[in-house]
Amino acid sequence: MLGLTDVYAYYGAIEALRGVSVEVKTGEIVTLIGANGAGKTTLLMTICGNPRARQGRILFDGADITDRPTYEIIRRGIAQAPEGRRIFPRLTVMENLQLGATTAPEVHLARNLERVFTLFPILKERADQRGGTLSGGEQQMLSIARALMSEPRLLLLDEPSLGLAPMIVKQIFRTIGEINRDQGVTIFMVEQNAHHALRLAHRGYVMVNGVIALSGTGTELLANPEVRAAYLEGGHG
Amino acid sequence: MTTSSLASTASIRRPPRGGTTGGGLGGAVATALADGVIAAAVAFLFTLPLVGLRTEIAIGGLAINTRFVEVAVAVALVFLGRFGLSLSAAGYPVPVLAAALAVAGASLAIDFPTAPLQLIAVAGGLIVAMIAGWTAYTGRSTLSRAERQKRMDAIGAKVQVWTIWLAPIAITFAVLLPFLPFADRRFLDIAILILTYIMLGWGLNIIVGLAGLLDLGFVAFYAVGAYSYALMAYHFDLSFWACLPLAGLFAALAGLLLGFPVLRLRGDYFAIVTLGFGEIIRVILLNWYQFTGGPDGIAGIPRPSFFGLAEFIRRPRGDDVAFHQMFGLDYSSLHRMIFLYYLILALALIVNFFTVRIRRLPIGRAWEALREDDIACASLGINRTNIKLAAFSISAMWGGFAGAFFATRQGFISPESFTFIESAIILSVVVLGGMGSQLGVVVAAFVVIGLPEWFRELEQYRMLAFGAGMVLIMLWRPRGLLSHREPTITLARRRFGRAAAATSGEAT
Structure with a gap:
């Protein structure tokens, strides 16, 4: 579904991605783990065209999206719940969700709302509340729900567990599983919480300093001694 | 002092x-x-x-x-x-x-x-x-600062809830105003001036209040509208009613033209460049003598007729019928004044109606999203450039309408009227009112324009009233008089989009 071949991306003169190749197949949950500053977020942003890949190719459903503008990439069926959630704090939950539906047909609005309210019932209770007044967990749910409103085929998640209490993290990961299993949305997820992410994912990649260092199925990576030493026993998990 | x-x-x-x-x-x-x-x-x-x-x-x-x-x-x-x-x-x-x-x-x-x-x-x-x-x-x-803030916010929110009742009362009052006993020439003059700034404020509110782009050169579009009308009337002998839409169109085109290069910029850079464009337009008007008359300005701009049917003059030429003859009234120079008053009132209300409606449409919501977080906006598949251009040129269009009105009211325009201080005053009307608040613009226009006019007898000390108003607002309402934002949709209504919650007065 999504294929990156030998992608390079820069922030000014700084090389953030150095020849990254990643593949996400239809129906999978793929996770990308790595330390702070490894380039995980940059990779997700590059898929959406900001910053652009300076070299390499990004294919989505067989079409080259490397040089397409962001809004066009989103219109093709990719949605992102960006790093730090980035909900609209002064707009209500409902307005946030409506904005998520910008690229979806308007007649599907009610159905899509129903769908995200089933996944996150708390959002229905909070519908008329301002985004900024929600708790961290609720904001993360809103961010994911907002992304889902566009009926994406591929959902990009950037650290959905960031800054959340362990209970909420569990709940969020459970829901991500549901979105994939029951709704057939392919998921590509960046995480620091390697333990949870690898248990949930079908496959995973490990990124170090802008290159992919390891890849394998979730169970393989969980068992890998290097991964264990670097990401699982260092206080995470 | x-x-x-x-x-x-x-x-x-x-x-x-x-x-x-x-x-x-x-x-x-x-x-x-x-x-x-x-x-x-x-x-x-x-x-x-x-x-x-x-x-x-x-x-x-x-x-x-x-x-x-x-x-x-x-x-x-x-x-x-x-x-x-x-x-x-x-x-x-x-x-x-x-x-x-x-x-x-x-x-x-x-x-x-x-x-x-x-x-x-x-x-x-x-x-x-x-x-x-x-x-x-x-x-x-x-009261402690936090307490006062909270109380003021509560009052602000309440006032906005009352808008539903206040707006019709205010509009009725505005409609009846010319017929009230105390409405003399001077009073109407101030009312027209305030309404002009309310209209300009509502126009600028689209780009500053909704889309969150700080435009310091709004007066440029005001000038384009005014000069479009003046020049078309002068060269082609077109009437006010033919020129009004054209003036808006030209201003919108100017907005579009300026928008293309400018909208790649963000924040402070955007503000500085719009400031520059505002000055460029003024300098062009000042120096292109053959076309604009330079510092001499353009005089003898035709006054508006009664929808092209009758003129507001004492003795009509030839077979024409004057306004007072048409309605069997005695001639009074106040008639034109009252007509101008209704004209600007109608124009201002159209801008307001437009803004209130467009806020509920996807494009209006996209503007607000842009103001809140433009990266998130992009991640939702919103084409930021188009959205910004739309805000910029629609805002410019209303500025152009107001400019045409200004030209016809004054009968004379020159670059003097379109200096940076005008942009600053319009912007302060929007900011002091509470960015994005329609009612706030009205209140702030009364404070910023009405107070100094009212205290005109105090001569140079009238700026004291202006200054005191500014200081008080900044002390007590640093985010603007009415900074409370009404949601455009609520779940309770169960109808999404379009007219949903058009009458919803619930504040969250």
Whole structure:
């Protein structure tokens, strides 16, 4: 579904991605783990065209999206719940969700709302509340729900567990599983919480300093001694 | 004078020292005296050079005149005010209330060296009396900042909920206004001026309040509209009604043209470049003599007719019918005034209606999203460039309409009318009102435009009213008078998009 071949991306003169190749197949949950500053977020942003890949190719459903503008990439069926959630704090939950539906047909609005309210019932209770007044967990749910409103085929998640209490993290990961299993949305997820992410994912990649260092199925990576030493026993998990 | 009033405002804001009754009456008086002396010293430092010394043109150069009496009176007033406030805060509000009222009353009777000093004495006495009265009534000196913020926010939110009732009342009042007994020529003139700025404010609100882009060059589009109408009327003899849509169109095109290069920029850079464009337009108008008449301006711009049917003149030419003949009235020069008033009222209401409606459409919501977080906006598949361009050119279009109206009302335009200060005034109407609030623009236009006009008799001191209004708003409502934002949709209505919640008054 999504294929990156030998992608390079820069922030000014700084090389953030150095020849990254990643593949996400239809129906999978793929996770990308790595330390702070490894380039995980940059990779997700590059898929959406900001910053652009300076070299390499990004294919989505067989079409080259490397040089397409962001809004066009989103219109093709990719949605992102960006790093730090980035909900609209002064707009209500409902307005946030409506904005998520910008690229979806308007007649599907009610159905899509129903769908995200089933996944996150708390959002229905909070519908008329301002985004900024929600708790961290609720904001993360809103961010994911907002992304889902566009009926994406591929959902990009950037650290959905960031800054959340362990209970909420569990709940969020459970829901991500549901979105994939029951709704057939392919998921590509960046995480620091390697333990949870690898248990949930079908496959995973490990990124170090802008290159992919390891890849394998979730169970393989969980068992890998290097991964264990670097990401699982260092206080995470 | 300005400084002494500022000094007294500043000392009012200062939290009272020792809010509890510390050492009885003696201690309280001592503290109050100390407070008063400090405030008076500050006032003295400010007023001595600014009020006390005055340069005047004399034979053979400048001469310095001294005005020490004024300084002494100003300092004494500041001392009395601070002393009274301090004493009132220390637990003796009732005597202070009486004394302050007495001072205010006495000030009315006594001759002051200058009229503004008298005004300050009377107003200051009343303010101190009010504060003392409030303290006596509630038993507390001041509210904490957070408390006050909360109360003000609650009032702001309430006012916005009341908009549903207030708006029809205000509009009815506005419609009836020309027929009220006190509506003379001067009154209508101020009303037209205020309405012009309300319209401009509502126009600018789209780009500043909704889309969150700080446009410092809005006056450019106002100028484009005004000159489009003036030049088309001059060269092609087109009527106001034919030119009005064209003026809007040209302004929108100008917005589109300027928008393309500008909208790649963000934040401060955007503001600076729009500021530059505003100046460029003005400089072009000033220097392209053959086309615009340069600093001479364009005179004899035709006045609007009654929808092309009749003119507002005493003796119509040939077979034409004048307005007063058409309706069998006696000729009065007020007719045109009243017509202009209704014209700008209608234009302003159209802008308002448009904005209120478009906020509920996807594009309006996208503007607000852009203001909140433009990266998130992009991640939702919103084409930011198009959205910004739309906001920019729609805003410009309303500016253009207002410009055409300005040209026809004045009958004469020149680049003088389109300086940066105009942009700044329109922007302050939007910002002081509370960005994005329609009602706020109305209130702020009254404060920013109405107050200085109303106090025109005070000549240069009228800017005092403007300054005082600004200071008070910035102190009490730093985010604007009505900064509360109404949601455009609520779940309770169960209908999404379009007209949903059009009447919803629920604040969350």
